[in-house]
Amino acid sequence: MAKIIVVTSGKGGVGKTTSAAAIATGLALRGKKTVVIDFDVGLRNLDLIMGCERRVVYDLVNVIQGEAGLNQALIRDKRVDNLHILPASQTRDKDALTQEGVEKILETLTKDFDYIVCDSPAGIERGAQLAMYYADEAVVVTNPEVSSVRDSDRILGLLASKTRRAENGQEPVKEHLLITRYNPARVDHGDMLNLDDIQEILAIDLLGLIPESEAVLRASNQGIPVTHDNDSDAGQAYTDTVSRLLGEKVPLRFHETQKKGLLSRMFGGGRR
Amino acid sequence: MKLLEFLKGERKKTASVAKERLQIIVAHQRGQRDQPDYMPMLERELLEVIRRYVKVEQDAINISLDRDDDCSVLELNVTLPRS
Numbered sequence: 001m002a003k004i005i006v007v008t009s010g011k012g013g014v015g016k017t018t019s020a021a022a023i024a025t026g027l028a029l030r031g032k033k034t035v036v037i038d039f040d041v042g043l044r045n046l047d048l049i050m051g052c053e054r055r056v057v058y059d060l061v062n063v064i065q066g067e068a069g070l071n072q073a074l075i076r077d078k079r080v081d082n083l084h085i086l087p088a089s090q091t092r093d094k095d096a097l098t099q100e101g102v103e104k105i106l107e108t109l110t111k112d113f114d115y116i117v118c119d120s121p122a123g124i125e126r127g128a129q130l131a132m133y134y135a136d137e138a139v140v141v142t143n144p145e146v147s148s149v150r151d152s153d154r155i156l157g158l159l160a161s162k163t164r165r166a167e168n169g170q171e172p173v174k175e176h177l178l179i180t181r182y183n184p185a186r187v188d189h190g191d192m193l194n195l196d197d198i199q200e201i202l203a204i205d206l207l208g209l210i211p212e213s214e215a216v217l218r219a220s221n222q223g224i225p226v227t228h229d230n231d232s233d234a235g236q237a238y239t240d241t242v243s244r245l246l247g248e249k250v251p252l253r254f255h256e257t258q259k260k261g262l263l264s265r266m267f268g269g270g271r272r
Numbered sequence: 273m274k275l276l277e278f279l280k281g282e283r284k285k286t287a288s289v290a291k292e293r294l295q296i297i298v299a300h301q302r303g304q305r306d307q308p309d310y311m312p313m314l315e316r317e318l319l320e321v322i323r324r325y326v327k328v329e330q331d332a333i334n335i336s337l338d339r340d341d342d343c344s345v346l347e348l349n350v351t352l353p354r355s
Binding site for chain 2: 145146153154157190193201202
């Protein structure tokens with residue numbers, strides 16, 4: 001039985017797809033058989049972030065509509081053995097995604113995989129609701145910024161009421177907070193919400209903190225999930241995040257400003 | 273002016289303004305989380321009815337639903353202007 005994890009946020013542009021790709025990659029690198037599914041029908045992008053956009057033949061909607069088998073649509077990741085991608089469709093028909101179709105796909109995948117990571121679209125419409133409906137755990141991606149925090153709270157409300165677990169009166173979906181684009185220097189200046197404030201407002205466990213990092217854009221430019229960039233702060237932060245998802249205790253990093261030493265001050269820091 | 277504020281240490285950090293605003297809006301959102309879907313509509317219609325008789329502002333009406341074990345209490349507060 002696979003564990004189903006939804007990566008969600010409500011607000012767009014906070015780093016859902018980046019995080020879904022990075023977490024799925026991290027899980028696979030840890031030997032877990034993982035599939036990551038793009039639920040953003042009409043605006044697929046996970047394939048680009050995963051670097052497999054030219055290998056998409058069939059997609060989620062093709063499988064739901066019976067035009068292709070699940071195995072035909074699954075794309076095997078080039079870099080990591082245990083990782084598969086199920087791309088979203090580019091169709092503009094929003095009703096193409098059906099609850100029964102999604103349930104059937106997840107039921108099949110759950111037999112073969114350890115982890116199913118669902119990359120939710122922004123918003124609280126059908127796609128987002130379907131992405132979270134079958135989840136066992138949720139990673140709520142939040143930026144240290146008012147609209148993102150507010151939307152995350154809205155999403156937490158939906159996770160508590162509009163999921164299979166909620167409707168069946170089962171144990172609730174396990175909610176995790178993932179703070180992205182965190183800038184400790186701005187937090188020190190009092191211009192950015194700090195970690196504790198966000199946690200206090202949303203009142204859920206902190207899974208990870210990803211610093212604002214140049215490595216993220218470099219990764220998406222190349223279509224290589226940032227987890228592979230071991231030298232970067234963001235890459236290491238996602239690796240830590242995955243370890244915590246697997247139940248390990250890992251101390252938090254990158255949440256404080258680094259005191260620059262004499263050498264790095266003279267030679268300009270090095271790679272971030 | 274900025275300098276004066278700075279010297280007095282008066283200028284509030286924007287992050288703490290953000291926090292305060294969020295605490296209020298999130299508390300409000302959570303209050304609405306458990307209420308039935310018809311509540312906003314009910315609130316609007318009640319306000320309309322009251323306005324037929326008394327001139328009250330949009331925010332002069334406060335409606336809440338409290339649930340106990342075996343009954344629910346619909347509480348309606350309307351602040352009427354002094355006439």
